[in-house]
Amino acid sequence: MKSRIKHEIVRVCRLLHKKNYLAATDGNVSVRLGDRVLVTPSGVHKGLMEADQIITVDLTGRVLEGEGRPTSEIRLHLLAYEVRPDVSAVVHAHLPYATACTLAGIDLLEPILPEVVITLGGIPTAAYATPGSAEVPTAVGDFLKEYDAILLSRHGAMTMGRDVADAYNKMEKLEHTARVVLAARLQGPVPSLPAAEVEKLRRLGKEYKGGG
Ligand SMILES: [Zn+2]
Numbered sequence: 001m002k003s004r005i006k007h008e009i010v011r012v013c014r015l016l017h018k019k020n021y022l023a024a025t026d027g028n029v030s031v032r033l034g035d036r037v038l039v040t041p042s043g044v045h046k047g048l049m050e051a052d053q054i055i056t057v058d059l060t061g062r063v064l065e066g067e068g069r070p071t072s073e074i075r076l077h078l079l080a081y082e083v084r085p086d087v088s089a090v091v092h093a094h095l096p097y098a099t100a101c102t103l104a105g106i107d108l109l110e111p112i113l114p115e116v117v118i119t120l121g122g123i124p125t126a127a128y129a130t131p132g133s134a135e136v137p138t139a140v141g142d143f144l145k146e147y148d149a150i151l152l153s154r155h156g157a158m159t160m161g162r163d164v165a166d167a168y169n170k171m172e173k174l175e176h177t178a179r180v181v182l183a184a185r186l187q188g189p190v191p192s193l194p195a196a197e198v199e200k201l202r203r204l205g206k207e208y209k210g211g212g
Contacts, residue, residue, distance in 0.1 A: 005031050005038060005164070006051040012091065012168045013040065017047030021093040021171060027156070028071035031089045031164050032081050035059055039077060041068040072132035079137040080160050083144045089164040091171050094156035098178035101125075102153045106185065108177060111193045116177050117201040118208060120149045123174055128153040149174045 009029050016022050016029075027046055030039040037057050040046070044053055055066035059081065061074045071077070077090045101108055108116075108123035116123065124143045129135035129152070136152065143150045149159045149170045157174055161167030184190045193201070 002033065002038070002056075003051070005033065006054045008164050009038060009040065009054055010049060010051050012164050013046040013049050015168065016091070016093050016171070017045075019172070019175075021095050021175060022046055022156075023094065027091075027093040028073050028077070029089070029091050029164060029167075030071075030074075030077040032087070036064065037077065037081065039070045039074060041066070042071050043068070073136060075134055076137050076140065076158060079140070080144055080158070084160060086162070087148075087160040089161050089167040090158060091161075091164070091167040092152075092156060092158045093171055095171065095175045095178065097182055098151055098157050098175050099155065100182065101178050102151050102155075104182075104185075106181060108151060108174075108181065111198045111201075112181060112190060113177055114193065114197075114201050116173065117193065117198055118205040119173065120170065121147060121202070121205060123147070123149050123151060123177065125151040125153055128155070131155050 009031060012029055016027055024045050025043050028040045030037050035058060038054050039057055041053050041055050055070045056064045057070050058064055059078060061078055073092055080087055080090045102125055107125060111117050124147055126139040126143055129139035140150055151157050159167045159170035161170060181190060
C-alpha cells in the first residue's frame, strides 16, 4: 500500500513538472495514510524525484522515516488534513497562468466556466504570504473548509482530493481555467454566468459529489 502510494506521488510529481506546473524543486505533494503523511522532500527536483526519497511524517510533522527534510510547506498540508477529514491528498504547485491571474488581480472565484462551478464551486485567492512560512496556512485559513482548489497570491495554488490523482486533476482544471480566462480577457471584459445558472450548476455539483 505505502509503496504503491509512493509511486503514485512520483507519477504526479513527474506530470506536474512535464506540464510546467512547477519548476525545478518547486511544489510539493502529500498523501495521508491514517495518522501518517507521506510527503515530498525539500529541495528535490520534482521531475527527477524517486519513490525512496519520499518522507513519512506524523500529523505534527515529525519525521518518522526517510532522509532529508520534508517540504517547507508541510504546515499547509497538515492543516488541510486537520481541517478536512475527507481529504487524503494535497498538491501544491506554481502554476504559471493561475499565478499570473493573481498578479493581474483576476478573481477566479467569479463564476465564468460552468464545469468549474460544478466541480470546484469556485477558486478563491488567498492573500499573499511568505512562501514556506507559517503565514501560508493562516492566509489559506477558512477557504480550506469550503474549497478544494485555492490560489495563493503571487505564489501558486493548492488542491485537495480523496487521493493524489483527484488532487492532481483539480490542479490541471485550475490551470486550464486560468488559461481560458486570460485568453478571453485579452479580447475584452469577461461576463460572469447569470445568478440563476450558477444556482443550477451548484445543485448539479452537490448531486455530482453525492451530497444530495
Ligand atoms: Zn510554493
